[in-house]
Amino acid sequence: MPIHVCSYTKNIKGVTVLDSIECSFESGRIYGLQGKNSSGKTMLLRAISGLILPTSGYVEVDGEVVGEDIAFPPSIGLLIENPSFIQRYTGMKNLELLARLKGVVSANCVRLALERVGLDSTDKRPYRKYSLGMKQRLGIACAIMENPSIVLLDEPFNALDPSGVSCVKRVLASLREQGATIVVACHDAVELHQISDEIITLAEGRVVSWEKVEP
Numbered sequence: 001m002p003i004h005v006c007s008y009t010k011n012i013k014g015v016t017v018l019d020s021i022e023c024s025f026e027s028g029r030i031y032g033l034q035g036k037n038s039s040g041k042t043m044l045l046r047a048i049s050g051l052i053l054p055t056s057g058y059v060e061v062d063g064e065v066v067g068e069d070i071a072f073p074p075s076i077g078l079l080i081e082n083p084s085f086i087q088r089y090t091g092m093k094n095l096e097l098l099a100r101l102k103g104v105v106s107a108n109c110v111r112l113a114l115e116r117v118g119l120d121s122t123d124k125r126p127y128r129k130y131s132l133g134m135k136q137r138l139g140i141a142c143a144i145m146e147n148p149s150i151v152l153l154d155e156p157f158n159a160l161d162p163s164g165v166s167c168v169k170r171v172l173a174s175l176r177e178q179g180a181t182i183v184v185a186c187h188d189a190v191e192l193h194q195i196s197d198e199i200i201t202l203a204e205g206r207v208v209s210w211e212k213v214e215p
């Protein structure tokens with residue numbers, strides 16, 4: 001699903017956190033957002049997902065303006081900062097509950113999503129006993145379980161061990177294969193270059209460079 005971010009500016013309490021952003025994202029590609037802390041990576045993901053609305057400019061998803069024609073992009077998988085899950089439920093039960101609320105996917109899809117990120121769907125431990133890395137994997141499973149057309153992941157490699165990192169890389173490659181539009185924010189440039197087709201660099205809320213990564 002194509003995404004266009006057009007002259008997007010966001011001011012929060014007198015601070016310009018996104019400044020005249022212009023960028024487009026196509027299906028079947030992975031875009032890496034890089035930049036220092038506070039450069040606006042998370043804000044740009046929030047803007048695309050409709051979690052914040054612009055001071056000026058707009059985001060268009062598949063021809064529809066977010067916040068006007070549609071409240072949120074349809075078919076979106078999102079991992080932004082700490083997702084909140086119910087502490088006393090297992091990972092499986094948490095995702096099943098969310099899946100049931102939206103009614104899009106079956107328990108089998110939930111199981112598959114857990115396995116894709118290397119979690120055991122029969123694990124009886126409640127979420128509160130999960131390690132940071134397991135929590136991160138569950139957040140990613142949650143973002144991908146509906147096979148969304150748009151996937152936005154904020155710092156997906158945080159807290160992951162090397163096997164977790166490989167799982168996520170494999171999952172991203174297969175989502176790209178299925179034609180998803182994928183945007184990943186990551187402060188680690190090396191990791192980001194390994195997975196991305198294109199790299200967008202942000203600084204102080206502005207796009208300062210855009211490069212295609214050679215395969």
Ligand SMILES: Nc1ncnc2c1ncn2[C@@H]1O[C@H](COP(=O)(O)OP(=O)(O)O)[C@@H](O)[C@H]1O
Pocket residue numbers: 012017035036037038039040041042043044
């Ligand atoms: N809730 C908020 N209210 C006001 N300003 C915020 C808020 N969250 C982030 N910011 C500011 O927005 C800017 C961009 O932040 P962010 O997108 O989180 O950066 P990054 O993800 O690149 O580290 C920073 O200057 C940050 O201080």
Ligand SMILES: [Mg+2]
Pocket residue numbers: 041042043154185
């Ligand atoms: Mg961030």
